[in-house]
Amino acid sequence: MALPQKNKIETLRVIAHPVRLRILDELAKGVKCVSDFEDFLGISQPNVSQHLALLRNHGIIDYYIDGRLRCYFLVDPMVPDILDILKKEYAGTLPAPACCPITKKGKYPGDRTN
Amino acid sequence: MALPQKNKIETLRVIAHPVRLRILDELAKGVKCVSDFEDFLGISQPNVSQHLALLRNHGIIDYYIDGRLRCYFLVDPMVPDILDILKKEYAGTLPAPACCPITKKGKYPGDRTN
């Protein structure tokens, strides 16, 4: 499959925010309502609602109403996979290529000084 | 491990851009230089260089010099994993929770009309 799946890239962009990632990480553990996040994140209620609205408008989460509570839950199946990657330990970097594939020569990465 | 690994979140944020993802997807296939991207992406050379600089400054890619070419390559091992997820086909959504875990009752998601 080709890369430019606009929706997924949009989703990734929305996900890639410290507060929203913490929200999503919590939701990955189970349903939570707004006031839960307020305590947990230490940010204002309107701000929590704003982040939740953004995630909701992108179809990443949804909620149902229980009295005056709104119980949020995860919808987008990509999210747990992203969270797994963020928690994964990576040792070192990818192997550097031997040389320039165009000219078949060139200085090696380690040789650069600048 | 706890979620807030600031570096990885920053990396994710930088990655989550349509042009940069296409760059990274190309680099995942092999070394490329700036003019390759210029053709491939159909954007201006300065803009290509800016995206490359951003990725470079975050340690996501690196390059080596071969004459007047700069041969870029992938460094961050998280990138291929992210690309895999973006290419993965997801069928449907995550299962909705049965009810509110706090009050043990509540309207179900499908029952909402608004």
Next chain:
DNA sequence: AAAATATATAAGGATATTTGAATGTTGTGT
């Protein structure tokens, strides 16, 4: 040495994101 090539950097304005503050809405309890 001058010109050309490949790329980087800087400056600028347009647009988008983020958050705080204020206000609205909806449901519950009395």
Next chain:
DNA sequence: ACACAACATTCAAATATCCTTATATATTTT
């Protein structure tokens, strides 16, 4: 009906991102 609780929305300001235009740097070619 009134007050409160839980949450959403709106507005505005600060900040960040993005791309264009212009200019700079380094290397090779002539």
